[in-house]
Amino acid sequence: MSTFALSSFLPSFLSLFLSFFLLFSFREIGCIVRSLGCFPSEAEVQELLAQIEVEEPSGFVHLEKFLPVMTKVLLDRRFRPIPEDVILHAFEALDENKCGYITKEDLVKHLTEEGEPFTQEEMEDMLAVALDPETNTLHYRDYRIKLVVDETKTFPFNV
Numbered sequence: 001m002s003t004f005a006l007s008s009f010l011p012s013f014l015s016l017f018l019s020f021f022l023l024f025s026f027r028e029i030g031c032i033v034r035s036l037g038c039f040p041s042e043a044e045v046q047e048l049l050a051q052i053e054v055e056e057p058s059g060f061v062h063l064e065k066f067l068p069v070m071t072k073v074l075l076d077r078r079f080r081p082i083p084e085d086v087i088l089h090a091f092e093a094l095d096e097n098k099c100g101y102i103t104k105e106d107l108v109k110h111l112t113e114e115g116e117p118f119t120q121e122e123m124e125d126m127l128a129v130a131l132d133p134e135t136n137t138l139h140y141r142d143y144r145i146k147l148v149v150d151e152t153k154t155f156p157f158n159v
Helices: 003-021 026-035 042-051 063-075 084-094 104-113 120-130 140-147
Strands: 023-025 060-062
Touching: 023 026, 023 063, 026 042, 026 060, 026 063, 042 063, 060 063, 084 104, 084 140, 104 120, 120 140
Parallel strands: none
Antiparallel strands: 023 060
8 A cells, every 4th residue: 555545544444443442331421521620510421421322222422422512511610619618518517416527338328328329439448548547436527628629720721
């Protein structure tokens, strides 16, 4: 094959090759969006999925369908991080005794039975990093710092 023929064939081949391999499960959308510095709720992730054409019945999303939706999200600066004072206020609302910590039992109860419930895996992951191993409690004034995202250092908000 001549260099000219190869150079005209290559872009089409690469496009076809990439479109075939650049797909992912719809279950990964939330993780992908959050890794881009956006923080949607699960309900908002479902709204995004509704805007993206998901291949039925495989449940896969082509990158070419995802990119325009995600580009708009990034340009519109949607799903911004939750400010530190709001995080603190949320923990204080769960601290019924106003003692500065939440017991493991209360935390599990609140986060799995109310609002947008955590899955078992999400709860286990959070407990592994959030609880004080000696007291089995969440000292939320210390923990909230781990949850705060500095928008000046987070892509895409620093553009």
